[in-house]
Amino acid sequence: MIRVVVVDDEALVRSGFELILNTHEGIEVVATATGGQALDTVLRERPDVVLLDIRMPDTDGLTVLRGIRAMPRPPVVAMLTTFDSDEYIVTALRGGAAGFLLKDTEPEQLGPLVRTLAAGGVVLSPKASRSLLHRLPGEPDDPAVRRVDLLTCREREVLVRLAEGLSNADIGARLHLSAGTVKDHVSAILTKLRVAGRVQAALLAQRAGLLREGSGERP
Structure with a gap:
């Protein structure tokens, strides 16, 4: 059972996410909070997972994210947003968030x-990430995209699957690799791309056009 906490300042949003997620098998919203x-x-x-509103009047989501990330065994955090302010998302992703969801995400997609x-x-x-591609992992003139050329063919394959949202185990199953080997590839990818985490690597894969190509090969 995947245990979820939903954090939002609006009671209607909290109850809506709770109602929707509790209809999905294997997922339970164990609490909601401001x-x-x-x-x-x-x-x-x-x-296991926290869905965290990025902008709240009492304690904002970035402050909550920092507190969660400082815990000994922090859960995975994804930010909830209406996406009216890019800089908040940029800061959250650099602060360790595992991604972001728009509040108008289709209910069947949430599970x-x-x-x-x-x-x-x-x-x-997808709708939100398009407007971030020029901002992560660096500034618009950052040569980060060119660093994709440093990756081996196998590392590009792993990067594409990572950007598609797959876990190490799922990437291993798809590419017929052990989870340990995938973990080593991911570590090498982050080092070569000079990014701090999987989210920034995934956005860089989009900037580099790897997902448009549908494979790990650069054009």
Whole structure:
């Protein structure tokens, strides 16, 4: 059972996500909270996944994210947003969030997205990520895209699957590799691309056009 905590300042949003997610087999919303209640709730409930509103009036999502990431065994955190302010998302992703969801995400998509997060994958709303491609992992003139050329063919294959939201285990199954080998490839990818985590690597894969190509090969 995947345990989820939903953090949002609006009761209607909290109850809506709870109602939708509890209809998905293997997922349980164990608690909902406002920003001010979030850290205590997460410590008490020990969820696997936290869906966290990025902008709240009492305690904002970035502050909550920092508190969660400082916990000894932090859960996976994905940010909830209406995406009216890019800089908040940029800061959250650099702060360790595993992705972001728009609040108007189709209800039937929420369960699979939560399962992806729980399995160690990344979640990037396609509509929202398009407006971030020029900002992550660096500034528009950052030569990060050219660093993709440093990757081996196998590392590019792994990067594409990572950007599709697959966990290490799922990537291994797809490419017939052990989870340990995939972990080593991911570590090498992050080092070569000079990014801090899987989300930034996934966005860089989009910037480099790897997903458009549908394979790990550069044109």
